[in-house]
Amino acid sequence: MKRALPALLLIVIVLGAGIWYFTRSDTAPPGYQGYVEGDLVQMAPEEGGRIDRLLVDAGDQVTQGQLLFTLDAAMQTAQVEEAKARLKQMQAQAENLRAAEQRPEQIAVLEATRERAQAALEFSRGDFNRQRTLFDKGYSSQSRLDQAEAAFERDKAALQEAERQIEAARLSGRSAEIAAAEAAVHVAEAALQQAETRLAKRRVVSSVAARVQDVYFRPGEVVNAGQPVLALLPPANLKFRFYVPETVLATLVLGQTVAVTCDSCPADLQARITFISREAEFTPPVIFSEQERSKLVFRAEARPLTDIALPVGLPISVAPEPRLAAEAVP
Numbered sequence: 001m002k003r004a005l006p007a008l009l010l011i012v013i014v015l016g017a018g019i020w021y022f023t024r025s026d027t028a029p030p031g032y033q034g035y036v037e038g039d040l041v042q043m044a045p046e047e048g049g050r051i052d053r054l055l056v057d058a059g060d061q062v063t064q065g066q067l068l069f070t071l072d073a074a075m076q077t078a079q080v081e082e083a084k085a086r087l088k089q090m091q092a093q094a095e096n097l098r099a100a101e102q103r104p105e106q107i108a109v110l111e112a113t114r115e116r117a118q119a120a121l122e123f124s125r126g127d128f129n130r131q132r133t134l135f136d137k138g139y140s141s142q143s144r145l146d147q148a149e150a151a152f153e154r155d156k157a158a159l160q161e162a163e164r165q166i167e168a169a170r171l172s173g174r175s176a177e178i179a180a181a182e183a184a185v186h187v188a189e190a191a192l193q194q195a196e197t198r199l200a201k202r203r204v205v206s207s208v209a210a211r212v213q214d215v216y217f218r219p220g221e222v223v224n225a226g227q228p229v230l231a232l233l234p235p236a237n238l239k240f241r242f243y244v245p246e247t248v249l250a251t252l253v254l255g256q257t258v259a260v261t262c263d264s265c266p267a268d269l270q271a272r273i274t275f276i277s278r279e280a281e282f283t284p285p286v287i288f289s290e291q292e293r294s295k296l297v298f299r300a301e302a303r304p305l306t307d308i309a310l311p312v313g314l315p316i317s318v319a320p321e322p323r324l325a326a327e328a329v330p
Helices: 004-027 074-099 107-136 142-169 175-200 246-251 322-327
Strands: 032-038 041-043 049-054 067-071 203-205 210-215 230-233 238-245 257-261 270-282 296-304 315-320
Touching: 074 175, 107 142, 142 175, 238 246, 238 270, 238 315, 246 296, 257 296
Parallel strands: none
Antiparallel strands: 032 238, 032 315, 041 230, 049 067, 067 203, 210 230, 238 296, 257 270, 257 315, 270 296
């Protein structure tokens, strides 16, 4: 019996130490649980079409201005060639008027041209006003509004051209004729510029230096105007989203520095709080802490103080650093 007492005493001591250790760990203030988040830059074409080439893939690092993907541009290329031919025709007619002594009277034909231009202008004016109303209500894209505006300006210039041609035909001198021909040249130049702009928009380049986070469409698939083809994640858009209980919410302020830890994260990783929600929400299912489960928490976000490459969705733990509270932005 006496020999069993030391063994029994040792077991009691071990059990007591274990209970004290786990009780102390549970009552110690844990870090706020969260995960890595990123503000993605969605790259989409301004006009719809079939994807011709995709030059990047998920995980690739791209630079600003780098070509990402192209859309089929057969129709836009044909429009550019047509506009070039039209411009050459107008330039040749202007040169011919500058060199000729006289030209035959064609007032009736020119008046019919003016009526046709007037009808086209009324149509394009109505379309432009309709597209502007839809754009203001959020039902139409900027590219459709730009096309309607360009068509309206083109038809307005065409009407001016027809009117000036009629005036020139009724004059005995050549100055009005030459002015009308030059106006036609300007119309053709505007049409060529519009066609070249639409052709250039078939090539989508990166607006920032970033990493390709995801690719939604592949070559051969058709996308609509404004529909993202891929998503970019610039390093500056990386952030930490975490959740804090109401009892410690008052201890956090915007601009406060916090310490961030995670598996394989570098030591002394710090971030600055940039957002604190004013509304409580339930703990999200990604947070598995027993102490935080079934409680209302407040969402907060912090930006890393240094550039760091971490995968989106990585679980992290955030702990405020009271000694750095003085660095908070007032």
